Amino acid sequence: MQQVYSFDAVHDAQSLFRKLLQSMANPFQKSSIDKEAGGFQSELGAVLAAGSTLMDNEITYYVEKNIELAQQLHDYTLAVPADYQKADFIYLTGMLNYENIRQLLSEAKQGTLSDPQQSCTFIIWCPQLDGETAAEISGPGIDGRLAVHTTEYIKTICRLRQEVQQEYPCGVDLIFISAANELMAVPRLCKVQ
Amino acid sequence: MIDQKHYNFAFLDENSKREIRRSLLKAVAIPGYQVPFGSRELPIGRGWGTGGIQITLSVIGKEDVLKVIDQGSDDSVNAVNIKKFVSACTGVEITTDSEAASIIQTRHRIPEIPLKKEQILVLQVPTPEPLRIVEPREAVTKKMHAEGEYSPMWLTLYEDLLRCGKIGISAEYPVLVENRYIMNPSPIPRYDTPKLNDSDCLYLFGAGREKKIYAIPPHTRVMPLEFDDIPFETENFTGKRCHLCGAEGVYLDELTDEETGAKYYECSDTGYCAKRREQGCRP
Structure with missing residues (x-):
């Protein structure tokens, strides 16, 4: 008999959250969540682990073009599927075209000036986090300006977000998860050039 | 360590932790903004560090090393009781060494030794709203933060200068975070205020009674409110x-x-x- 779910909702969720917290506090800092992702027998184990850490029945979510993942996230967390304009979390797992991503970024919940926390967080799966594309990042969590190398896909998503982003503090936060079960975050104040 | 059959690891149930964790991520993403959260009941009275405790319980893991201080002291009643409580429900190692700790929960002080990148400082906050001294209504202060309308605060500081010849706020001196939000840094002395600016560590602030969480990520601009010709002074x-x-x-x-x-x-x-x-x- 094969066990399909061994993610520890207490300790694995805690360790994954700490890595996520440090990633959010230090943009573009990568953390391995291999152990936590191993709790799910799925190619998208890392995404499921992140979803299980953050979501519950008080949360709404939207998964773009991946019905199986949408069902699994609901099964594991009891979170409520919703339209992307109303979702607390939006999951992108395929390499979508940029126009599609732009639409999602611009129409997702941005929060309000009074309640900027009522905004959407994107959890984006991509084949890898490192790449040949050079970028310079700045903002809270970064000591001055930092040169990084990432993929064109990630850099373009960050650029698209900057283009559509409303006045701070409104905005969306991005969490990238790779096929190698690495995780990094790009909060709304992080500028990528 | 207390019986795991009757209490969850780190006392709080997982749904509570999840909600606090989501609030923490938003707080880090919006430095200085007070994120509302559903403050839980704890076996300690509100006003005795429950905000800090809830943050600590939500981030702590089996491998962590915890230090708790109260006004800089490892041995005061509040610090000792919090240490006993967290230790009892997590089994984590307790230390008095700031450099050895991965999480430091503190009331009213920031340790002397500069903290490192991976360390987390959790501050207990009695009154998170810095604008409360100029506006008693929560709905109004929320709107003031939304609009960045901080002139009453500046006016109060100016009146202080006129009356006393200097700004009389000793502890919890208001700061401006990333040139956007005025924030209460909790009742730390003026001496500790500059440590918040461009630090290496992550600061998390929890107000259990007021149900607010806020944060300062590393390398964030945190400037005390000051006039061009009246610079901020420490003790x-x-x-x-x-x-x-x-x-x-x-x-x-x-x-x-x-x-x-x-x-x-x-x-x-x-x-x-x-x-x-x-x-x-x-x-």
Whole structure:
């Protein structure tokens, strides 16, 4: 008999959250969540682990073009599927075209000036986090300006977000998860050039 | 460690932790903004550090090393009780060494030794709203933050200057975070305020009674409110030293000899002082 779910909702969720917290506090800092992702027998184990850490029945979510993942996230967390304009979390797992991503970024919940926390967080799966594309990042969590190398896909998503982003503090936060079960975050104040 | 059959690891149930964790991520993404959260009941009265405790319980893991201080002291009642509680429900190692700790929960002080990148400082906050001294209504202060309308705060500081010749706020001196939000840094002394700016560590602030969480990520601009011609000043301890370890240039508590009435000074950060004495430092 094969066990399909061994993610520890207490300790694995805690360790994954700490890595996520440090990633959010230090943009573009990568953390391995291999152990936590191993709790799910799925190619998208890392995404499921992140979803299980953050979501519950008080949360709404939207998964773009991946019905199986949408069902699994609901099964594991009891979170409520919703339209992307109303979702607390939006999951992108395929390499979508940029126009599609732009639409999602611009129409997702941005929060309000009074309640900027009522905004959407994107959890984006991509084949890898490192790449040949050079970028310079700045903002809270970064000591001055930092040169990084990432993929064109990630850099373009960050650029698209900057283009559509409303006045701070409104905005969306991005969490990238790779096929190698690495995780990094790009909060709304992080500028990528 | 208490019976795991009856209490969850780190006391809080997982749904509560999840909600606090989501609030923490938003707080880090929006530095200085007070994120509302559903403050839970704890076996300790509100106003005794429940905001800080809930943050600590939500981030702590089995491998962590915890330090808890109250006004710089490792041995005060609040610190000892919090340490006992967290230790009982997590089994984590407890330390008094700021450098060895991965999480430091503190009330009213930031440790003397600069904290490192992976360390988390959790501050207990009694009154998170810095605008409360100028506006009692929560709905109005929320709108003021939304619009960045901080002129009443500046006016209060100016009136203070006119009346007293200087700004009279000693602890919890208001700061401006990333040039956007005015934030209450919790009742830390002025001496500790500059440590918030461009730090290496992550600061998390929890107000259990007021149900607010906020944060300062590393390398964030945190500037005390000051006028161009009246710079912010910290407490001055020039010429004073700790009577136990001889430390100078640190935050000192002023004590009085009951027999002679003479004043003498002692390091506020007891862990720092003890470590110096272990290294042979003497007055």
